Amino acid sequence: MTVRDLANIEEFKQVSDMTDTEITKVFCCDLLSIAMGKAPAGSAWVTVMANVNTLAVATLTDVACIILAEGVSLENDLIEKAKEEGIAVLKTDLSIFDSALLINKSL
């Protein structure tokens, strides 16, 4: 499943621009320190942490996309930054667990 396919699932809403990157697995973590070391390249990263450093960690670890769970979203300037850097960001009202479960089922 690609990031674009994920955005077509009803529960997930597009925040920045989508890509055709293939999602390889799901990764859940809110501590950026841990995500930095552990997020697999190509994974869909589910988190409630939505700050500028989340974007930096996503870029550096080469995750396929960020999914903001629990109704969290990005501030407008960060949406612009995500677009500039080509980072796909989605959001959902689901919990982290339910988001991850749904993505994993769809892989």
Next chain:
Amino acid sequence: MAEVMELNYTISNEDFTRAGEASSDVKKKLKQLGVSPDAIRKVAIALYEGEINMIIHAYGGKITVTISEDAITLVLADKGPGIADVEKAMQAGFSTAPDKVRSLGFGAGMGLPNMKKNSDEMDIKTEIGVGTTVTMVIRI
């Protein structure tokens, strides 16, 4: 790539919004040079952790990245407070980061362990009240 290339960055104090700029830039350059994705990821992670550490603990500092034929060397030098107990600082989970930093998702005590994990060689020279220099080598 017989030539040795050197990149220099200055990290400013307490500027979390700019953290990662040096790492991103190095990542882009290594991609252009055709370095393997695995080595690039290691460099990016090690350098970003270093950048964050400099911002949290050391009021900024200087980063020098040297790219040679067989290795990438990262030198992060600061004039910060120094590390009181390096052995303790190297333990996963040990952190002296303030709450403000933790609320941003950092300060889990993973920085130095992540840097060690992602580099082939790591050396820390530190003196209380003088500063710290971390040197990391990632072989390519």
